Amino acid sequence: MLEQAATKPKRIKPINHNGSICIQFQLNNKTYKFNPIKGAKYSEPIALGKAIAIADQISLDLLNDVFDTSLSKYKQKNQLVAITTEKVNLTTTQLFSKYLEFKQIGLKESTIHYLKTSVYKYLEKCPYQALDEALEVRQWLLDNTTNSMTKRILTHLNAATKWGIKYNLISLQSSLYEGMAQELPKHNWEKEPKPNAFNQEEKEAIIKSFEQHKGNFNGRGVTGFGYCHYTALVKFLFFTGCRPSEAIGLTWGQIKHDCSQIIFSQSAVQLGNGKIIKSEGSKNSRYRNNRKFPCGSNLQNLLQSIRPESFEPSTLVFPSPKGKVINYANFSKTAWNKIVDSIVERETTPYSCRDTFMSEQVAKGVAPEIVARWTDSSADVIRKHYLDDKILEYLKPID
Numbered sequence: 407m408l409e410q411a412a413t414k415p416k417r418i419k420p421i422n423h424n425g426s427i428c429i430q431f432q433l434n435n436k437t438y439k440f441n442p443i444k445g446a447k448y449s450e451p452i453a454l455g456k457a458i459a460i461a462d463q464i465s466l467d468l469l470n471d472v473f474d475t476s477l478s479k480y481k482q483k484n485q486l487v488a489i490t491t492e493k494v495n496l497t498t499t500q501l502f503s504k505y506l507e508f509k510q511i512g513l514k515e516s517t518i519h520y521l522k523t524s525v526y527k528y529l530e531k532c533p534y535q536a537l538d539e540a541l542e543v544r545q546w547l548l549d550n551t552t553n554s555m556t557k558r559i560l561t562h563l564n565a566a567t568k569w570g571i572k573y574n575l576i577s578l579q580s581s582l583y584e585g586m587a588q589e590l591p592k593h594n595w596e597k598e599p600k601p602n603a604f605n606q607e608e609k610e611a612i613i614k615s616f617e618q619h620k621g622n623f624n625g626r627g628v629t630g631f632g633y634c635h636y637t638a639l640v641k642f643l644f645f646t647g648c649r650p651s652e653a654i655g656l657t658w659g660q661i662k663h664d665c666s667q668i669i670f671s672q673s674a675v676q677l678g679n680g681k682i683i684k685s686e687g688s689k690n691s692r693y694r695n696n697r698k699f700p701c702g703s704n705l706q707n708l709l710q711s712i713r714p715e716s717f718e719p720s721t722l723v724f725p726s727p728k729g730k731v732i733n734y735a736n737f738s739k740t741a742w743n744k745i746v747d748s749i750v751e752r753e754t755t756p757y758s759c760r761d762t763f764m765s766e767q768v769a770k771g772v773a774p775e776i777v778a779r780w781t782d783s784s785a786d787v788i789r790k791h792y793l794d795d796k797i798l799e800y801l802k803p804i805d
Contacts, residue, residue: 417461417462417465418431418461418462418464418465419458419461420442420448420454420457420458420460420461422448423441423448425447425448425449426441426446426447426448427441427442427443427446427447427448427453427454427457428440428441429441429442429457429460429461429464429480431464433468433473438477440477440480440481442456442457442460442461442480442481442482443456443457443460443481443482444481444482446482451572451573451574452504452508452573455508455573456482456508459508459509460480460482463479463480464480467479471696496537496570496575496576497535497536497537498529498532498534498535498536498537498539498543498563499526499529499530499532499535501537501566501567501570501575501576502525502526502529502562502563502566503526504570504575505565505566505569505570506518506521506522506526506566508569516675521562524555524558525558525559525562528547528550528551528555528559529559529563531550532546532547533546534546537567537576537578537582538578538582540563540582540583540586541582543563544556544560544586547559547560553590553591556587556590557587557590558587560583560586560587560590561587563583564581564583564584564586564587567581567582567583568581600791601758601761601764601765601791602752602754602755602757602758602761603758603761603762603764603765603766604750604754604758604759604762608749608750609644609762611749612640612745612746612749612750613637613640613641613644615745615746615749616633616634616636616637616640616741616745617634617637618634619632619633619634619745620632620634631727633740633741633744633745635727636724636737636741638708638712638724639653639654639724639732640756640759641704641708642705642708642723642724643756643759643760643763644759644762644763645702645704645705645708645763646668646699646705646763646780646781647759647760647762647763647764647767647777647780647781648670648699648760648781648782649673649757649760649782650734650756650757650759651673651674651675651734652670652672652673653723653724654673654674654724654731654732654734655672655673655674655675655722655731656668656670656722656723656724657719657720657721657722657723658713658714658717658718658719658721658723659718659719659720659721660672661709661723664706665701665705665706665709665710665713666700666701666706667698667699667700667701668698668699668701669696669697669698669699670696670697670699670782671696671697674731674732674734697779697780697782699780700780709723734756737756738755738756742754742755742756760781763781764777764781764783764788767780768788768789773785774786774788774789
């Protein structure tokens with residue numbers, strides 16, 4: 407596991423060094439000082455904004471113990487072209503492109519991929535490009551995509567427009583997209599969905615079915631791949647309540663030598679183009695630093711039973727049958743659906759293991775604040791959603 411830094415600076419901010427941008431801080435009695443964007447001036451708002459994003463990335467990397475001491479990760483590779491603050495007639499797509507370039511240093515690769523392949527693509531197709539055609543853009547989106555995607559795009563357009571106004575890039579005095587997204591119907595996930603947890607009988611049946619699956623019977627014998635390979639992963643999801651992407655991206659370097667503690671610090675995410683990337687940090691910004699999870703006896707025994715005799719810190723805990731990162735979409739559509747749906751007779755996903763863990767822990771009396779810390783959620787969400795009715799059916803009042 408990575409060594410913890412002895413002393414870490416407070417939030418890092420760029421400073422004005424004789425008109426240029428400089429980032430300077432101390433770490434373990436060593437001073438780091440560099441210009442993150444060659445040729446850029448402190449008076450240039452876009453350049454300064456990029457430097458702030460770089461400084462924030464350094465702060466986050468220090469928090470997660472992944473700081474690049476060579477500083478190469480934080481230096482702009484190409485010399486910044488001089489940027490004027492003179493207002494120009496930008497189209498909506500051009501404004502969003504500049505906004506995306508400004509923001510991408512501090513965003514995860516998966517987020518950048520989503521913005522480029524979904525939001526930006528829709529804006530490119532939209533025939534209304536003038537910055538004062540917000541109502542026309544809204545209607546075109548509603549006619550050409552879902553309500554949920556429209557809400558997302560309008561939210562990003564509002565942020566991009568405010569950014570353009572802040573840095574004096576456009577002549578608007580206020581964002582015409584302000585409040586538009588909130589006026590549309592709620593996303594499905596905002597409509598207080600009930601958790602889809604399993605009761606104890608279903609949970610035990612699911613694990614047993616994975617353990618016993620050796621292949622598909624064609625009338626003469628067993629052929630194909632046995633989903634028993636995924637038994638340890640399924641148990642782990644039930645024992646921790648972590649997101650499937652966190653389990654799939656878990657390495658032995660994140661687990662204490664005696665398997666008594668796990669540090670969730672990354673996940674494996676598959677992009678739309680099929681590429682699988684490692685995403686650092688937790689999804690929930692409240693607990694973005696490394697999340698420590700204490701292992702109960704069942705989980706500890708599981709990890710000890712599957713740990714190889716020799717491994718590297720980067721060795722995957724739950725590799726695919728071919729030793730690579732598990733393709734979550736493929737696992738869900740084949741192994742999970744084939745095994746689980748026939749048992750519970752309803753649609754579920756591996757995320758139902760997360761629902762089950764949260765519901766079980768709250769039902770057993772664990773404080774929602776503790777469960778929230780363990781699962782990178784919030785106590786309010788857990789109180790409101792995760793005491794599932796199917797769990798309550800198996801509880802009785804204390805005499």
